[in-house]
């Protein structure tokens with residue numbers, strides 16, 4: 001059994017998607033980051049960076065093992081299951097390139113775009129413009145990579161899982177998927193996967209009623225509305 005320390009966000013969706021795709025048994029432990037649960041001493045013992053996601057694998061070879069950082073968790077689960085990452089060779093290298101591109105580029109830059117567009121006080125036009133432009137550049141990079149490819153790095157892999165949740169919030173990055181036809185095709189294809197749909201519901205069902213109400217009244221509802229719009233476009 002795997003404990004998934006979770007709050008419904010792009011970084012944690014990566015892991016719930018992987019767990020659902022691999023059909024690994026797991027249970028969700030909600031870490032309500034709106035209530036500062038991420039700073040609880042018990043959580044810091046498994047996630048010293050006070051961020052979700054983190055996992056505890058109770059079936060690790062040595063008994064029990066915790067892993068933090070979403071990219072490290074994806075790699076750990078891929079190596080544990082031998083799924084969604086080539087064991088060696090160019091396919092593995094390419095998937096790693098795009099996994100690291102996401103954790104070092106798309107995630108942090110889109111996260112800043114998200115923050116300045118959504119949460120910062122007025123008067124941050126410079127930051128909004130900077131991160132909107134950087135997100136546009138990153139979306140263009142991804143769009144070029146997806147030209148003529150179904151998935152980001154060969155077969156469907158942890159690289160796709162890493163990127164999807166961030167692209168979900170493209171509106172909060174100031175981006176329109178109509179400007180990135182390959183990203184849009186990929187995004188919709190991945191959104192249609194049953195495991196992805198299940199993975200996204202996991203957290204929403206598990207958060208407290210008050211948190212769920214807050215999330216639904218906030219940007220999550222916009223994202224859901226967007227999903228319905230995009231499905232209709234298909």
Ligand SMILES: N[C@@H](CCC(=O)N[C@@H](CS)C(=O)NCC(=O)O)C(=O)O
Nearest residue numbers: 009010011033051052053069070071
């Ligand atoms: N590099 C980390 C980033 C994780 C991260 O930023 N998680 C956010 C949610 S998406 C979080 O826990 N935020 C809590 C906070 O800001 O205090 C990873 O990829 O796992």
